[in-house]
Amino acid sequence: MAEEVCSATYERKALVLPLNFMAATTSPSAYSRLSAIASQRSVHEAFGWLHLHQQQIMGWQEELVAVPAPPFHEHTRANWLLKFFQAAGLQGASIDEEGNCLGVYPGAEHRQSTVLISAHIDTVFPPDTPIAPRIAGTRLYAPGACDNGAGIVGMIAILHSLRHAGIEPEHNILFVGNVGEEGEGNLRGIRHIYNQKMWRTTIGSHLVLDGAGHEVAVTQALGSRRYLVTLTGSGGHSWTDAARPNPIVVLSRVITRLSKLDLSGTPRTTLNVGTIEGGSAVNSIPEQAAARFDVRSTAPEQIIRLEVELYRAVEDSVIEANRKSSFPLTYTIEIIGDRPAGSLAKESSLHHAIEAVDRHLGIRSEMRVASTDANIPLSLAVPAVSIGAGGEGGGIHTRAEWYDAHGRELGLRRALLLLLMMAGY
Ligand SMILES: [Zn+2]
Known part of the structure; x- marks a missing residue:
């Protein structure tokens, strides 16, 4: 690019x-x-x-x-x-x-x-x-x-x-x-x-x-890795199915957690969420939410560190959301870019x-x-x-x-x- x-x-x-x-x-x-x-x-x-x-x-x-x-x-x-x-x-x-x-x-x-x-x-x-x-x-x-x-x-x-x-x-x-x-x-x-x-x-x-x-x-x-994170659930009606986990809400928790990471200092390392999408109607619990992340660093080990953080944030947030629900969310993390x-x-x-x-x-x-x-x-x-x-x-x-x-x-x-x-x- x-x-x-x-x-x-x-x-x-x-x-x-x-x-x-x-x-x-x-x-x-x-x-x-x-x-x-x-x-x-x-x-x-x-x-x-x-x-x-x-x-x-x-x-x-x-x-x-x-x-x-x-x-x-x-x-x-x-x-x-x-x-x-x-x-x-x-x-x-x-x-x-x-x-x-x-x-x-x-x-x-x-x-x-x-x-x-x-x-x-x-x-x-x-x-x-x-x-x-x-x-x-x-x-x-x-x-x-x-x-x-x-x-x-x-x-x-x-x-x-x-x-x-x-x-x-x-x-x-x-x-x-x-x-x-x-x-x-x-x-x-x-x-x-x-x-x-x-x-x-x-x-x-x-x-x-x-x-x-x-x-x-x-x-x-500059090395970079890019990820597409997709959360999928049963979806439902906003009133009658209100207890079911909402993929948009859970994805927001993932983003909030990642945005709190301290990336200051050298080697320069960055994490960006570039796109977010999901949902179909204001009165529906969405069936899916997805976001694209971009991680960059001049040091390969920093990219690996952030990749681990990304996986953990997704796993922890999904596990937490599924804890009390019989309509569990699933997730996929796809690597959509890798520049050594x-x-x-x-x-x-x-x-x-x-x-x-x-x-x-x-x-x-x-x-x-x-x-x-x-x-x-x-x-x-x-x-x-x-x-x-x-x-x-x-x-x-x-x-x-x-x-x-x-x-x-x-x-x-x-x-x-x-x-x-x-x-x-
Ligand atoms: Zn060019």
Whole structure:
């Protein structure tokens, strides 16, 4: 859901610092490797392509946002992206069983090792959401314009610039437009990629493009678990059956108990009740009540602790309600989301590469914690980072969402350099 990434990436303006500010934290070997890459003529040509095609990239973005991609119904947009992958000659360009669009940009040395670049193609918007993209100056107004219109067209632009400049990296680059990043998609697209043996054993690192911005790098995966709690009873008439347990009342006790837990302190941990539903008429004891809970923490053990609290609160409240009743309530607790935690080691070559690219471009990435597609590789100890694709955005996950291409070029240069550091060139 890159909720956090997408809302975070546009908050800050570029923080341009003098080069010597970064000198102390940049690995000399990473920086000299980057300088060698950035000085190559072909890389300049790729930059040139990005510079000259800003208009075209915006045109693709306007076309893309009009192709709906609600959760679990991303196929039309996957097919839209497939045309680009096929036209660019990616090897094995296709749509997999989960609905991801993918293809390989072959490396020069035909090595087994692969670098993955991905952008999620799903949106949070239901199928009936009216979409009428509007461009004003450098700004595109449309639901999903930034999240993840920016990431998807950023990925396409990088592919074109590589092709145009004839760049042959050492390792293969796997391009993926993945499904299932938002909400209850539960990272199913990227999870599927890593469940395939051929990818799990060959992917050496992973770059996620999500939303706008060029000053944030999500290197820590915020873990989360989501639960649907459902209480079911016999129901009845509000007057004649008044003694029977009421699922709404019992669910309210569960929520009250959980809301009294002390979650202050570090590591930051949160518990939210996001939806509640139940009942059918004002003069009926409801047959059912249900609520959805979201638990988050950077520490896996805190998530487990809260899960235990949730189970106990439900069990105790139901047992208490059933004590004097011959119309017992039953309950189910269903896990509807599970995003594993993990983090990128500061000593990893990918971390050094991010700092080296920063120094080269005269920017500084703020390392952040969020829940993104990078959770999956990070939890599997595959070096991974989620970054914005440049520009700015706002109104994320609302119908008033917008994307501003001002500054996109810098963001795409950053992504391209990072990708070449990962893939070797
Ligand atoms: Zn996103």
